[in-house]
Amino acid sequence: MTPSDKIAAALARGQRFLLLTHQDPDADGVGSVLALGRSLCDAGKETTLLFQAPLGPPLCFLKGAERAVTQLDDRKIFDAAVILDCAEKNRLGRAADYLYKELPLINIDHHETNDHFGTLNLVDPKSSSTAELVFGVIRAADLPMGPEAAENLFAAIQGDTGSFRYGNTTAKTFRVAAELVDLGALPWDISRRIRDNHSMARLRLLGLALETVCLRLQGRVAVMTLTREMMEEAGAHETDTEEFVDYPRFIRGVEMGVLIRETGQNTTKVSIRSNNWVNAARLAARFGGGGHARAAGFTCRGAAGTALTLFLKEARRFLDGTRD
Amino acid sequence: MTPSDKIAAALARGQRFLLLTHQDPDADGVGSVLALGRSLCDAGKETTLLFQAPLGPPLCFLKGAERAVTQLDDRKIFDAAVILDCAEKNRLGRAADYLYKELPLINIDHHETNDHFGTLNLVDPKSSSTAELVFGVIRAADLPMGPEAAENLFAAIQGDTGSFRYGNTTAKTFRVAAELVDLGALPWDISRRIRDNHSMARLRLLGLALETVCLRLQGRVAVMTLTREMMEEAGAHETDTEEFVDYPRFIRGVEMGVLIRETGQNTTKVSIRSNNWVNAARLAARFGGGGHARAAGFTCRGAAGTALTLFLKEARRFLDGTRD
Structure with a gap:
């Protein structure tokens, strides 16, 4: 039995499921939770979708997002917790407090750094997104997949592939997308609601941020800087900075x-x-962070200038090939 | 016989083809010409790819772009000219001078406004792109489709669909994309070379342009303005403004x-x-322009301020529903 089959069997067997994703979730985390939640629910099962914090725009515009909760009755019992798009249990943040000792954990993820914390684990770093894996699990478990689940999976895949253009996009990703459109996902409608739906504050912030872009380390690194003052001046929120790093x-x-x-x-x-070749996850790991080979990050103490100096020192070693 | 079959038969029958697209071509026009040119060539046919002007970045980075010419020996004889992504013959610009009277014209396009100027016409406004139609014609004609043709079709589809997110993206578009990836198209490599490959000048220009964005007509219209001074200040070229209108x-x-x-x-x-609902092509047609229902344009005399005043007057009528 493949990991996907084992998880499908567990989903078919159980009746009460808790669904979670990592803190500060992205479209892949939220879309995967909402889609699998919808499918399980449509199969007559009881589902609880738990996020650490209420969802803000744009992810709160995903269908079914209003069903999510941010706290639980401590005595609530589940047949399993399904943890989606989360490389380590501590990335769940406060939501992890609800995982009592005997609760079986189903871990579905595509992060290379996933530590297989689950009772059952489906971890495939070759998958474009967790949503692409969830699509397979829903099919394997023969759960219903209606337009709402299709839309959420589509939004999730679109998010993690930068709309089908990052290196994680495969022929299979496109085939799954085709099936999701057949099932009712509307690419333009989803893009407009989730991806291409910006506040004027975001545009102002982007204008300020573009002025800071500069080349470092002989043009091998381009840096954009966002200070707290810029955020305030633009009246922008954290979610407004999504994909700024692509500039x-x-x-x-x-x-x-x-x-x-x-x-x-x-x-x-x-x-x-x-x-092309620098392993961003390994570079981020030098600072206690993580992620994927082409997209990673970390948090450190100090203001922007301090962080940049520290980062460039280490980045130079990776670029020069003296560290990898 | 369907139009696609008729064109496939003509391509199979002929030996010498002239391939053209509209002036100031985009990725769909250039990618379609290069892809069909490559397939015909790989089938042992003689092809001439004619553009009105040399291609600049980023489209000159498409594989096979170096084979294109900008002028011809006047006495050159062809079995047919294949005109791609071009709604009217006069959109060919100076390249139309080479279309001698007896030359059969094969017209493959997805513009709603196409006037069926060809001897054979395959015009389907429901197709995401001309490239999606060309994919079908190559298959119907049983022409070879190698990695170079696949890459060019992929780049063309990616261009016209805003990377698989505009309303013209269908389940079929995704299925074609999946086949193109199977045939060797590399989404990330193509994106990086053609779509996500920007000059510092573009970033500077975008920064300046974002400062001009304002809402008009009760927030129903958002306007970005680029003056000649801004282009000069940023040191930017026309091709640097690609997709600025999406902001x-x-x-x-x-x-x-x-x-x-x-x-x-x-x-x-x-x-x-x-x-959502305003027909941009009809609005543009009021000023002698054209395009698609969701993406259109026109050129007029006067500076930016004059153009905006004229445009807003007409746009208000469309938005108020007193004209459509």
């Missing part, structure tokens, strides 16, 4: 695009995207 | 996004994108 990344000739963003008084988040 | 278009709640760009001393180009 430095997509400059001709650049190997790495980096977004340095001040997230608090003395904390800075560094998002790394590599274009 | 105003994707503002929450907007029905129409508009890019007003000064193209010469006294000429301005207006690009229109509609999100």
